[in-house]
Amino acid sequence: MATINFGGVEETVVTREEFPLSKAREVLSEEVVAVIGYGVQGPGQALNQKDNGIRVIVGQRKNSKTWDKAVADGFIPGEDLFEIEEALQRGSIICYLLSDAAQIELWPQVKKHLTPGKALYFSHGFGITFNEQTGIVPPKDVDVFLVAPKGSGTSLRRMFLQGRGLNSSYAIYQDATGRAKERVLALGIAVGSGYLFQTDFRKEVFSDLTGERGTLMGAIQGIFAAQYEVLRANGHSPSEAFNETVEELTQSLMPLVAENGMDWMYANCSTTAQRGALDWWKKFRDVSKPLFEELYRSVSSGEESQRSIDSNSQEDYREKLNQELKELEQSEMWQAGKAVRGLRPENQEV
Template sequence: MKSPKPVKSHIIKQNKTMAKLNFGGTEENVVTRDEFPLSKAQEVLKDEVVAVIGYGVQGPGQALNQKDNGINVIVGQRKGTKTWDKAVSDGFVPGETLFEIEEALEKGTVICYLLSDAAQIALWPTVKKHLTPGKALYFSHGFGITFNEQTGIVPPADVDVFLVAPKGSGTSLRRMFLQGRGLNSSYAIFQDATGKAFERVISLGIAVGSGYLFETNFKKEVFSDLTGERGTLMGCIQGIFAAQYDVLRANGHSPSEAFNETVEELTQSLMPLVAENGMDWMYANCSTTAQRGALDWWKKFRDATKPVFEELYKSVATGKESQRSIDLNSQPDYREKLDAELKELRESEIWQAGKTVRSLRPENQVVEA
């Protein structure tokens, strides 16, 4: 079965800055490099100094992509930290393109606020001091602004405030950029003080390496993002992996059989087919026996998990999730505690079995000379 070539027949309208596309019956605005080429982004940003504050996961991806795209980008990071050293080894030069946070805040005309969401609270008074009229405050999440009663982040009225939220890890943002591809991002404008917020935010979105940008607002971005990462993208998927693996093991299946039928086949064989051309196409490339069973069972799983997703969404919308994240991630030893929980996951039987399974992939095998 051949996968179809990408077609432009979904486009309903296209003008110089945007295209309107049909997403399963709903029309939405998107911006791609077709409407907004990199040369235009470079022109819009030519007099700006983009200060990327924080060099954790998104910081490196966004700063390096902008640098490679010819944008005037500097990094603000605490000296003497591991991430300062990482910025140096990534090619940022102390005193030229790498500064202490306050110095970068002073120099930047666009402030990309890429500290962890909890850390943004502590640094906010410092950031605010440097937000002089006409500057832009850029986020990659709607968190700080939407939950401002919890974060205290209330920007002055005379700066632009917007977001570009890459829909994936900063690691993928960089990898896909280097492959000549782009990661999808959403964008939103919270405050347009200069009248130029739109061209600024889209230019930054293209410059950080987005494939296409879709429109949202701060609240929708953070509600959907928190739901997604707690749900199918990260939390739920580990939950259903663990449930199926446990049932197979309890019924006498070996770890390698249980892992292969739960994780390895999904990530290596079936999900790439879903990514390429949708669920029905993946089904159509499996046996009729498998198709019969999957079609019979998927609705039962939907119905069993939907109440959990409803509970999750409510927990996000009432601010319970953001509060928990702020409380726990503001503790001085939050890193050690997270690491301990990750260690528990890593040392669980399923992921230990996975380690051995992965070592058997051809690309991981050491070839003896």
């Protein structure tokens, strides 16, 4: 493990130098990793493990779109693709990668296959942390841990194929075998993590739900919409409003911030931009911070998790979700975005 200084705070992390893939393969050499669910995280994690030489199988309902996707991705029925029940029987490590609502529904079936010495792996702390709401309480004689890649399964796979890694957190909830730590670190490396930092199940889900509702999705969409609407109301065209709100940020500035940091960005922009950014960023922080504090309280109290469970378990959930997504898709801002993306040089026919 390596001790790194993060802005004056020292933190111990695990990199692929301290825990190489060869060690991960050794630790997992006698394991059968059963990936249950082939939706958001399942494909990336399963394929990366498979390409890294780990014995991985996929458990999915036959005659479903995700079963067909697994077949298209190279998994072979009867060889490394099985119905969920059989995959649960065969697996010594159960990677429980279904949606939170689906995890609740399938839990009785999963629990009966968690025989002593097996491991239960999550990529989200939701089910365990809010177990009074979910009913997910593992047996005491199995290891329980998580690896949570800090990005989508699509990003995890894409970066893996580029020879890069997506940073992940890891946590151990229960160490029944005495091998939980080496198992979870091996899996973290095998799924394609850049480096691994330690957390616990509560902190993982609290930070994750806050981030999704905050800067990763909810807050950024809200800020985009607010600026776009102000520009449009003041006579700016859709093209100008979208380019100044989204396109310049995502295509020009954020890749540079990712490479060098926001401090570098401030130091390498025009003096006019510098002055404006320095004058206004604290105002945005001061306006936003009370909202983030309210959001964190809602997450930590269990209000957000209960709302998700109640909403996602309704029979008409998918219909209502599609209506909300359609409203977003058909908004002028994202219709303008579709047009702008089509005008990027790489998307134009020569």
